[in-house]
Amino acid sequence: MLELRGACLDLGTMPYAFEMTDQTSLPDFRRRPFAPYLIFYKVEGSQVLVIRIIHGAREYMRMLTQK
16 A cells, blocks of 8 residues: 555656546546556646546446546
8 A cells, every 4th residue: 555655646746647538527637557556636736636546447437427
């Protein structure tokens, strides 16, 4: 878990290093793989907001777009 936390903190130094999701239902979301997890986040100004951390084997798109 410390490594996962470190991966999230590293986003602050390189927020644009990872691709944006290709889903129109998730505007401005970026996705960082950190096996076996996916870290979903947004960049807002000088802040990086981690939205969700989901195991890559889960139906993550359904989980993220669910209301």
